[in-house]
Amino acid sequence: MIRLYSIPPSLYSAKVRIVLRAKGLAFEDVLPPGGYGSDTYKEIVPSGTLPAIEHDGFLLADSEAINEYLDELAPEPSLWPGGIRERAQARALSRLHDTRLEPAVRALFAHVDPVKRDSGFVVEQVKLIQDRLAQLDRIADPSPLLTGDRLSLADCGYPITLTFVEMLNGPMQLGVVLPDRIAAYFEALKREPSVARELETYRPALAEWVGSVTGTPA
Numbered sequence: 001m002i003r004l005y006s007i008p009p010s011l012y013s014a015k016v017r018i019v020l021r022a023k024g025l026a027f028e029d030v031l032p033p034g035g036y037g038s039d040t041y042k043e044i045v046p047s048g049t050l051p052a053i054e055h056d057g058f059l060l061a062d063s064e065a066i067n068e069y070l071d072e073l074a075p076e077p078s079l080w081p082g083g084i085r086e087r088a089q090a091r092a093l094s095r096l097h098d099t100r101l102e103p104a105v106r107a108l109f110a111h112v113d114p115v116k117r118d119s120g121f122v123v124e125q126v127k128l129i130q131d132r133l134a135q136l137d138r139i140a141d142p143s144p145l146l147t148g149d150r151l152s153l154a155d156c157g158y159p160i161t162l163t164f165v166e167m168l169n170g171p172m173q174l175g176v177v178l179p180d181r182i183a184a185y186f187e188a189l190k191r192e193p194s195v196a197r198e199l200e201t202y203r204p205a206l207a208e209w210v211g212s213v214t215g216t217p218a
């Protein structure tokens with residue numbers, strides 16, 4: 001049994017759960033003792049970050065490293081495409097999510113609460129998100145998923161970040177518009193069983209978080 005340190009709205013934990021389910025691996029979600037970033041949790045996971053896994057005494061943090069570990073642990077179904085260039089591009093697309101798109105969206109979290117919101121910052125951040133989505137649209141060629149018709153490690157962060165965009169758009173009046181091909185990609189992701197299963201519990205957890213911060217249901 002794999003232990004997954006996570007909290008319900010943790011975006012990168014959801015990215016790992018998608019892989020755990022796609023692989024059919026048994027896991028249990030465990031809250032980080034003392035909360036993430038706490039000294040108690042850092043005694044177990046020195047970076048203090050979520051997600052982290054513990055598997056037969058082996059501890060590993062960082063969603064990308066965890067997902068690659070899971071793919072090697074349970075090779076079938078493989079979540080990498082066949083050729084070396086396709087695999088390299090899949091890695092680049094996954095990093096594009098982790099280092100470009102998601103941080104641009106995450107920067108909005110401190111502004112979800114209308115009382116603490118800096119509207120000027122939000123306007124600039126929306127332009128950045130729109131720009132990063134346009135970059136994704138130029139780099140990726142979803143057909144219908146990033147590496148073809150089967151889920152790959154490249155895909156697993158995107159459904160969660162795009163769900164954040166979708167669910168913050170209304171309450172924060174962001175006006176982010178997904179490029180047509182990225183909108184179609186998002187719909188294809190939602191049809192993937194392991195993504196659909198994750199969104200079933202993730203969307204209510206996210207709605208609850210947004211509602212608790214804004215004081216209104218998302």
Ligand SMILES: N[C@@H](CCC(=O)N[C@@H](CS)C(=O)NCC(=O)O)C(=O)O
Pocket residue numbers: 009010011012013036037047048049050051061062063064098
């Ligand atoms: N690159 C890391 C990022 C993980 C991350 O930022 N997790 C958030 C929660 S979703 C976190 O732990 N934030 C607390 C911190 O950075 O100290 C990964 O992919 O696991």
